[in-house]
Amino acid sequence: MINKIVASPAEALAGVADGSTVLISGFGGSGMPWQLIDALIEQGARDLTIVNNNAGNGETGLAALLKAGRVRKIICSFPRQADSWVFDGLYRAGKVELELVPQGNLAERIRAAGAGIGGFFTPTGYGTALAEGKETRIINGRGHVFETPIHADLALIKALRGDRWGNLTYRKAARNFGPVMASAARCTVAQVDEVVELGALDPETVVTPGIFVTRVLAVGSTVMRGPQKPATPAAAPAGKPD
């Protein structure tokens, strides 16, 4: 019997090698797989390249991973925020490398990796500093820039519900990067608020089919009532969002 459900955060993150490229879902705190990031910190892999839209907020989640000194490089579109002091300090100290990518290129480069596409031409960024050194081509009279896929060793994503085949649904705008990231990594781990029986998810509403998912970890409700800190399972029992 196929069963992608894992019993513990340690099992979810087993085998992550130093030097891995890791896709982490989320837009700010929305869709951030907090529990999986905590488990990655616990697991101990270092020298990581992290791909996320941002570069961490406050002291939790991605910011905590940065603070723990595990990140060599971050690929993102919008690192600078009011509460990104952990990244800001590391960047200014030269302790983390930044590859700044227009957000649409970030999403499409990840999508390209998942779809087996070797790269694509886009007008985004043409003639700007973010296209420097890249191949360009005029297509239908318009300047385009060649962008390459972002393949990853690991994707950590947050979904709402999952079943033992790895089918996933999401909650509101917390979906963001989850579906494209799930397709672009050799191993995709999804944390879900709730694991449901096979067949309980309406096939019409499955957003990420299980073929893209390697492991599923149930963490209890993560419905957030604050911008940084999710309610922990202890504070908000599964199925009863506070």
Added chain:
Amino acid sequence: MTRLTRDQIAARVARDIPEGAYVNLGIGLPTLVANHLPADREVFLHSENGILGMGPAPAAGEEDWDLINAGKQPVTLRTGGAFFHHADSFAMMRGGHLDICVLGAFQVSAGGDLANWHTGGDAIPAVGGAMDLAAGAKRVFVMMEHQTKSGESKFVERCTYPLTGIGCVSTVYTDVAVIDVTASGLVAREWIDSLTFEQLCAITGAPLARI
């Protein structure tokens, strides 16, 4: 000279957004435009993190942090709204499906080049979806103060800050004027009563014509 307030600029932008338009409002100043769209005008607000049909901020205590805008502030979903993933969201932005985007700016050039993501030097850069919107929306509205705090024009012959997009700006709404970028250069469509056209030209750092 009585300049328009930020809310008055937002209201002026809102007047040029027609019923049925698919619109993305950038973070910062452009976010205010949403407050000035009349309730009886159906405009589809898009948010890059996967929302169409974005509604106003929720009442205090009703915030849902899985439902936020590009500035990561809590918002609501209008009846009929939809969620989708990031690649679809940016297909809307990059594929020419948005009628209008409204962006802030550090500088706009005579030819409609936009600089709004980086002030250079040792500032930490952040671009977000600005380059995608500049390249992909059918019309790019810019909303900005006409001059910097030290009195320099934000209209320039050539941008000195790093570019967001080339020749992408359609119209600029400032605290003193509405200026279109045309094939023949900048054209002032309207300006505040307390300025003559000559005075407007004097504070605009690129050649300006009038309708």
